[in-house]
Amino acid sequence: xxxxxxxxxxxxxxxxxxxxxPDYHQGMLTRVLVMAVFATGYNLAFGYTGLLSxxxxxxxxxxxxxxxxxxxxxxxxxxALPLGALAGTVxxxxxxxxxxxxxxVSFMIVTLMFAxxxxxTLLYFGAFTGGDEGFPLPGSARQMFGLDLxxxxxxxxxxxxxxxxxxxxxxxxxxxxxxxxxxxxxENEERSRMLxxxxxxxxxxxxxxxxxxxxxxxxxxxxxFGYVGAGFGTTQYSILPMLYVLLGxxxxxxxxxxxxxxxxxxxDAASSLTEASLAIIGAxxxxxVVFAPKGILGTIRERGAKxxx
Amino acid sequence: MGTGSLLxxxxxxxxxxxxxxxxxxxxxxxxxxxxRVVNVAHGEFFMLGAVLAWAVAQAxxxxxxxxxxxxxxxxxxxxxxxxxxxxxLLKRLNYNPDSTIVAxxxxxxxxxxxxxxxxxxxxRAVAAPFTLRLxxxxxxxxxxxxxxxxxxxxVLLAVWxxxxxxxxGLVMRATQVDRNxxxxxxxxxxRVYAGTFALGAALxxxxxxxxxxxxxxxxxxxxxxxxxxxxxxIIGGLGSLRGTLLAALVIGLADGILSMLYPPTLAKILxxxxxxxxxxxxxxxxxxxxT
Numbered sequence: 001x002x003x004x005x006x007x008x009x010x011x012x013x014x015x016x017x018x019x020x021x022p023d024y025h026q027g028m029l030t031r032v033l034v035m036a037v038f039a040t041g042y043n044l045a046f047g048y049t050g051l052l053s054x055x056x057x058x059x060x061x062x063x064x065x066x067x068x069x070x071x072x073x074x075x076x077x078x079x080a081l082p083l084g085a086l087a088g089t090v091x092x093x094x095x096x097x098x099x100x101x102x103x104x105v106s107f108m109i110v111t112l113m114f115a116x117x118x119x120x121t122l123l124y125f126g127a128f129t130g131g132d133e134g135f136p137l138p139g140s141a142r143q144m145f146g147l148d149l150x151x152x153x154x155x156x157x158x159x160x161x162x163x164x165x166x167x168x169x170x171x172x173x174x175x176x177x178x179x180x181x182x183x184x185x186x187e188n189e190e191r192s193r194m195l196x197x198x199x200x201x202x203x204x205x206x207x208x209x210x211x212x213x214x215x216x217x218x219x220x221x222x223x224x225f226g227y228v229g230a231g232f233g234t235t236q237y238s239i240l241p242m243l244y245v246l247l248g249x250x251x252x253x254x255x256x257x258x259x260x261x262x263x264x265x266x267x268d269a270a271s272s273l274t275e276a277s278l279a280i281i282g283a284x285x286x287x288x289v290v291f292a293p294k295g296i297l298g299t300i301r302e303r304g305a306k307x308x309x
Numbered sequence: 310m311g312t313g314s315l316l317x318x319x320x321x322x323x324x325x326x327x328x329x330x331x332x333x334x335x336x337x338x339x340x341x342x343x344x345r346v347v348n349v350a351h352g353e354f355f356m357l358g359a360v361l362a363w364a365v366a367q368a369x370x371x372x373x374x375x376x377x378x379x380x381x382x383x384x385x386x387x388x389x390x391x392x393x394x395x396x397x398l399l400k401r402l403n404y405n406p407d408s409t410i411v412a413x414x415x416x417x418x419x420x421x422x423x424x425x426x427x428x429x430x431x432x433r434a435v436a437a438p439f440t441l442r443l444x445x446x447x448x449x450x451x452x453x454x455x456x457x458x459x460x461x462x463x464v465l466l467a468v469w470x471x472x473x474x475x476x477x478g479l480v481m482r483a484t485q486v487d488r489n490x491x492x493x494x495x496x497x498x499x500r501v502y503a504g505t506f507a508l509g510a511a512l513x514x515x516x517x518x519x520x521x522x523x524x525x526x527x528x529x530x531x532x533x534x535x536x537x538x539x540x541x542x543i544i545g546g547l548g549s550l551r552g553t554l555l556a557a558l559v560i561g562l563a564d565g566i567l568s569m570l571y572p573p574t575l576a577k578i579l580x581x582x583x584x585x586x587x588x589x590x591x592x593x594x595x596x597x598x599x600t
Binding site for chain 1: 347398401402406407408410411412414415416417418419421422423425426536539543572574575577578581582584585586588589590592
């Protein structure tokens with residue numbers, strides 16, 4: 001009950017913030033919400049199941065490309081968004097079947113290589129995908145359920161709606177039986193195998209769900225901000241969700257949102273002092289692994305607030 | 310140019326590539342073999358070597374002098390940075406695989422930004438220490454490139470000798486096999502780790518200094534060597550030096566020859582996919598023994 005109340009409270013606060021914030025910050029919040037959907041999916045794989053993937057840019061950009069190319073060819077966003085979700089899901093399931101044969105460091109490198117190969121493929125077929133320069137989506141293609149997504153207000157509404165669904169589904173999932181088996185695998189794979197679980201199936205399901213989230217986020221990113229490009233397939237877009245999850249707290253429901261939001265405003269605040277946003281990302285990553293490996297919410301939960309979801 | 314000359318040129322280019330690659334990859338292989346640390350910042354150590362080579366060469370009056378100075382100073386500085394990184398950062402993480410990967414990702418961003426801020430976004434040319442043109446039947450070839458091959462071979466031989474014949478190498482191998490037993494025998498494992506990490510980084514920097522006159526120094530140049538080094542180390546078998554050298558030769562030659570015949574992007578796609586498949590289906594590498 002407490003957890004449900006907290007989640008609804010956070011969503012309500014976000015809705016109010018969207019209404020009250022000035023345009024610039026509302027736009028930033030929209031972007032943060034979409035990236036938080038991505039990071040929430042990453043949290044399912046990394047935070048709850050312990051799968052440190054370095055290749056989620058693949059699922060994000062697969063979703064974005066599938067939806068973007070379909071919309072460029074005249075498909076309606078109502079159909080393109082599910083298509084993007086499907087692309088993310090399928091890409092995660094296919095690479096997962098192979099990558100999950102490995103563990104630990106090899107798993108990270110294999111996922112990294114798959115993502116890199118996909119990125120290079122996008123560049124190789126640059127004439128079709130737009131390559132590094134990408135392509136804009138015309139305003140006429142960005143009309144969904146009567147909402148004009150070239151306007152900031154409707155854009156924020158859609159982002160909040162998607163994040164709300166992502167958050168509540170995640171919360172329900174991790175409280176349920178399946179979520180507990182995910183955590184069991186993370187904590188001790190051999191023991192959960194002995195208890196009769198099939199680690200491979202559980203890990204593959206978690207990874208596929210995670211890909212679904214990434215695909216939705218990628219498709220929504222292209223749809224809301226009107227630009228699709230291969231650049232979203234670079235390694236940096238695999239690192240970002242990991243950074244958000246680590247910062248907010250891996251294995252906490254609200255950690256991904258907190259991490260994405262904090263990083264966005266940190267880089268924004270620092271941009272008046274320095275252009276060195278890469279250095280900020282680097283410094284935060286290092287500080288996190290050294291001083292707070294459990295992230296913000298993870299540390300709070302450890303220091304007393306045990307009920308924190 | 311006839312087919313024979315073309316093939317010979319491609320083989321030469323491949324050999325140069327293989328030499329530089331082997332140096333960089335051996336550094337990565339050493340750190341993984343001895344410390345079980347995957348150093349994602351390895352490519353940035355490489356880049357730093359090239360950028361420092363440019364900086365040192367700028368400060369020197371003549372090109373040969375600048376090159377020799379760079380050859381000594383750049384690997385030393387990069388090695389020192391790696392030493393500090395190991396003692397101040399990796400040791401605190403207890404060399405936990407997940408944490409060290411995240412930390413070295415962070416480090417790679419910091420180094421990249423540092424190079425961008427201090428050296429700027431332009432590609433900088435470094436002058437070769439000598440300009441000698443060798444005439445082959447059908448084409449002329451840069452003597453400096455052949456010097457790079459010889460120098461890389463010499464360094465690799467030295468590393469080989471050091472690891473198999475010297476006391477330091479024995480200590481490193483002992484630590485690799487079992488760090489607790491090594492510690493019990495009075496080996497200062499912390500220093501072995503710091504030294505190995507520094508040596509690995511210095512080898513990458515050295516490779517970059519040798520390569521700088523052929524290509525250029527640029528703050529984003531670490532990306533490809535990192536990927537290729539990973540490929541070489543994985544194909545050769547993680548932590549196996551012999552496999553790494555063999556794989557560097559095969560991949561360097563293949564890269565040199567294929568990139569003359571096919572678009573480089575396609576070659577890279579196939580190479581990355583091949584590596585992923587090797588890790589999935591033959592995790593001990595193509596040349597490594599199953600242990």
